[in-house]
Amino acid sequence: MRRIEEAVFKALMVISLFIVLGSLLAVILVVVIRGAPALTLSMVTQVPQGGFYLGKEGGILNAIIGSLYVATGATLIAIVIALPFAWYLNQYAGKSRFADIFRAILDIATGVPSLLYGAFAFSIMLAIGAKTSLLWGILTIALFITPLLARSFDEVIQTVPFKLKEASFALGATRLETVLYVVSRQALPGILTGILLAFGRGIGDAASILFTAGYTDSIPTSLGDPVATLPLAIFFQLGSPIPAVQARAYASGIILLAIVLILSVVSRVLTKRYMKYVIK
Amino acid sequence: MDATESVAPEIRVRDLHVILEKREILKGISVEIPKNRITAIIGPSGCGKSTLLRCINRMIDLVEGASVTGEVLIGNVDALSPGIELTELRRRVGMISQTPNPLPMSIFDNIAFGPRIHGERDSKTLDATVSRCLKTVGLWNEVHERLYDPAAKLSIGQQQRLCLARALAMEPEVLLCDEITSALDPISAKHIESELLAIKNEYTIIFVTHILRQARRIADHVIFLYLGELVESGPAAEIFSSPKDPRTKEYLEGVFG
Numbered sequence: 348m349r350r351i352e353e354a355v356f357k358a359l360m361v362i363s364l365f366i367v368l369g370s371l372l373a374v375i376l377v378v379v380i381r382g383a384p385a386l387t388l389s390m391v392t393q394v395p396q397g398g399f400y401l402g403k404e405g406g407i408l409n410a411i412i413g414s415l416y417v418a419t420g421a422t423l424i425a426i427v428i429a430l431p432f433a434w435y436l437n438q439y440a441g442k443s444r445f446a447d448i449f450r451a452i453l454d455i456a457t458g459v460p461s462l463l464y465g466a467f468a469f470s471i472m473l474a475i476g477a478k479t480s481l482l483w484g485i486l487t488i489a490l491f492i493t494p495l496l497a498r499s500f501d502e503v504i505q506t507v508p509f510k511l512k513e514a515s516f517a518l519g520a521t522r523l524e525t526v527l528y529v530v531s532r533q534a535l536p537g538i539l540t541g542i543l544l545a546f547g548r549g550i551g552d553a554a555s556i557l558f559t560a561g562y563t564d565s566i567p568t569s570l571g572d573p574v575a576t577l578p579l580a581i582f583f584q585l586g587s588p589i590p591a592v593q594a595r596a597y598a599s600g601i602i603l604l605a606i607v608l609i610l611s612v613v614s615r616v617l618t619k620r621y622m623k624y625v626i627k
Numbered sequence: 628m629d630a631t632e633s634v635a636p637e638i639r640v641r642d643l644h645v646i647l648e649k650r651e652i653l654k655g656i657s658v659e660i661p662k663n664r665i666t667a668i669i670g671p672s673g674c675g676k677s678t679l680l681r682c683i684n685r686m687i688d689l690v691e692g693a694s695v696t697g698e699v700l701i702g703n704v705d706a707l708s709p710g711i712e713l714t715e716l717r718r719r720v721g722m723i724s725q726t727p728n729p730l731p732m733s734i735f736d737n738i739a740f741g742p743r744i745h746g747e748r749d750s751k752t753l754d755a756t757v758s759r760c761l762k763t764v765g766l767w768n769e770v771h772e773r774l775y776d777p778a779a780k781l782s783i784g785q786q787q788r789l790c791l792a793r794a795l796a797m798e799p800e801v802l803l804c805d806e807i808t809s810a811l812d813p814i815s816a817k818h819i820e821s822e823l824l825a826i827k828n829e830y831t832i833i834f835v836t837h838i839l840r841q842a843r844r845i846a847d848h849v850i851f852l853y854l855g856e857l858v859e860s861g862p863a864a865e866i867f868s869s870p871k872d873p874r875t876k877e878y879l880e881g882v883f884g
Contacts, residue, residue, distance in 0.1 A: 514728040514790075517686060518741045518797065519717035528740070533731040624731045624777040 378604065382597025390598055395564040400584075402591030407599050410580035412566045414603075416481060417576055418550035421488035425496045425545060428489075430538075433500035437507075438526045450501065456494035464491040465555035472559060482570040484560025491555050492545040499544065503537030504530060511626060533625055536618040543614035547607050553578030577603045637662035637801065637831040638683065643697035645678050647690065652678045654855040655697070660848070665823060665832045667846035667863070669839065671884035674852040676835040680803045682706070683833070684720040685713055701801065718745055721794030722803040726810045727786035729778035729793075734770055737778045737789055741797040760792035764822050784815025791822065804834045808841070820845055839879065843867055851875050 389406045396405035440446035468487040477483060507530045515525040531538065553576070561573025562583070577599055584596035636659035645653040653675045660666045668676045681687040682699055685706055699706040706716055718741070730737050738757045739747075747753060757774070761767040766788045770781070778789055787807060794802060804823070808816035823832055824845055836842050842849060843863070850860040851872075859866060859875045870876045878884050 510724065510726070510728045511730065513686070513689065513724070514730060515740075516689065517684065517717060517722040517724075518744065518793065519714040520740075520744050521714060524744050528744075529730055624733070624779065626729060626731045626779050 375604065378597050378600040381594060382599070382601045385591070385594035385598040386601055390595065391602065394566060399564070400587065400589075400592060402589050402595075407575075407577070407580050407595070407602070409564055409566050410575040410577045410599065411602060411606075413481070413484075413560075413563075413574040414550050414577040414606075416567065417484045417488055417556065417560060417574060418546050420481075420485035421492060421549045422496075422542060422546045424485065424489040425493040425549075426542060428493050429497035429500055432497045433504050434526045434530075436501055437504045438522050438530070450498075453494050453498045453501070457498055461491045461552045461555035462557075465558050468555075469558035478571075479559055479561030479573050480571050481560065481567045481574040484556045484574050484576070485570075487555045487559045488549045488552065491552065492549045495548060496541055496545045499541035500534075500538060503534040503541065506537070507533045508626070535621045536625060539617050539621065540614055543610050547610055550576075550606060551578060551603065553582055577606075636660060637701065638833075639698070639700040640679075640682075641698040641700070643679070643682060643699065644695070645675070645682065645687065646694045647678075648692055652855055653682075656852075656857045658850055658857055658860050660831065660833060660850075662831050663828050664847040665827050665834055665845050666848040666850060667842035668833065668835045668850045668852060669837065669842050669878075670852035670858075671878070672837060673854075675855045676837075676852055677805055679852065680722075680805055680833060680835055683801065683803055684717050684722050685711075686722065688713070714745070718797045719799055720801040720803060721797055721799035723787070723790050723794055723805065723807045725806045727783055727790050729781070729786050729789055732778065733775045734778050734781070734789060735774040738793050738796045741793060745797065756796050760795045763795055763826060764788040764792045765818060766792060782815075784811050784818065787811055787815065787819060788822070791819065795826075799830065801831045801833065804832060806835050806837065808836075809838075837884070851878065853878070 387406075389404065391406060391411060392408060393404070393406035394409040395407070396403065399405035436446050436449060440449070465487055468483060468490060471477075472479075472483055511529055511533055512525055515529040520529070556576060557579065560576060560579075562575050562579055563573045564575070565572075567574045581596045581599045581603070584592050584599065587593060587596075638660040640656055640658045640660070643653055643656040644651065656675075656679060668679060670676055678687065681690075682695060683701070683706060687693050687695055695707060697707065701716075701720065704711065704716075706720070730740055732740070735757055738760050739753045742753060742756055747756075758767060758771070761770065766785060769785065770776075778786065781789060787810070791807075802823075808819050811819065820841070823834070826832075827847075834842075834846065846863040848861070849863045849866040851858045851866065851870075851874075853874055859870060859872045866875065867879065870879060
């Protein structure tokens with residue numbers, strides 16, 4: 348009887364595994380099959396030329412560069428805010444109620460749909476009369492990924508064993524030195540993973556920057572210029588009735604997937620490199 | 628072992644009380660610890676050995692809700708005075724824990740950590756410190772070709788010797804050793820013991836242990852604690868051969884503990 352139970356539940360687990368892997372594979376397959384024919388060299392080396400949106404020559408270099416600008420800028424801002432936040436929460440706030448309340452607020456913030464962050468930023472832009480631009484795109488995405496990053500930093504920093512902090516204090520280190528040189532060093536692989544995941548979320552999000560970053564066929568030359576992004580490029584091209592343009596939407600999807608894939612490989616390599624210093 | 632008596636005391640503990648969550652862990656300890664000798668603190672588990680140790684470098688501060696009163700004079704500085712610079716106190720009073728706790732960095736950086744945070748920037752000085760400390764603990768020959776490897780890769784015994792070297796790198800006056808061989812294999816434990824014996828003329832070593840044979844092997848001076856009270860202290864030879872207090876006698880005979 349218990350052997351049957353074992354077999355049934357094992358089968359259920361394998362089925363869930365296939366559902367997860369299968370759906371991911373299906374998405375990738377559809378995007379690749381429909382996009383591959385349109386994925387030419389000019390797609391990644393040129394900005395849209397005249398008649399691009401009717402299926403004529405040009406590429407989406409504007410959106411590739413734009414997305415990298417937005418996601419990189421936003422990730423940098425988010426790190427600068429989230430890291431000290433997580434340090435403070437762990438090293439100074441300790442197990443106080445204050446820290447618990449902050450963690451609860453962060454959890455809510457990570458659950459807010461990105462569209463609402465976009466709407467919030469847009470309302471501020473309206474109030475101060477700002478125009479859609481790279482700067483506002485970066486700020487919106489930063490707003491959206493900072494809570495994610497703060498919570499993931501907080502999680503990894505919480506797992507740092509107390510005996511390491513103790514060792515550092517016993518050597519005469521201050522709290523600041525302990526958190527900068529010991530705690531963060533131990534948490535580094537997790538911190539890197541968190542950063543790359545947040546970058547991935549930022550580069551893939553369309554809703555939050557729909558109102559704030561604008562869209563343009565050229566590569567922005569200043570923070571005040573509007574900027575094109577890959578998710579919006581996919582969105583606009585997919586809405587076209589012309590099949591050639593639709594195919595390009597899928598080709599843009601392949602490019603976005605490739606960026607995310609490269610990131611996750613880089614993150615794995617870095618994590619492995621720093622993992623060997625970690626004390627178990 | 629009369630020599631112990633003639634040495635000026637390095638540490639004077641006076642009327643030390645530690646209360647933790649309404650329980651009195653140390654009940655008014657007054658004791659003197661001689662300079663540049665190995666002093667063993669012995670006693671059954673829970674008698675307050677580690678707590679006494681942690682008052683000397685104020686690591687007791689990390690224990691939430693602990694209240695400490697009394698005096699712990701190191702030379703002429705009271706370690707318990709509120710105005711004391713903790714970073715400087717902990718530079719003077721190094722500590723090695725029960726289980727090895729290397730930092731998440733290379734062998735070199737583990738030893739250079741202390742000197743660096745205390746302001747040493749010169750790389751030649753750091754190089755010299757690292758090799759000197761590794762030689763003192765007998766680890767140099769084993770690791771000098773892989774100083775930049777992670778400390779986590781060393782064996783447990785090597786890690787504990789690294790922790791000893793790390794403490795020595797700060798040029799402390801006092802070394803606190805909290806059952807530092809209890810997590811080690813017998814051979815590594817023997818290494819550590821002989822290293823402590825080799826350096827004892829330069830450092831005041833306070834060694835917590837519940838292994839009586841170990842205390843007999845290495846201690847010059849003994850402090851016997853029982854249920855938070857100081858029962859007896861004095862030169863090791865005297866305590867082990869003719870204890871004055873019946874409780875010491877019973878503990879040494881293995882009646883309890």
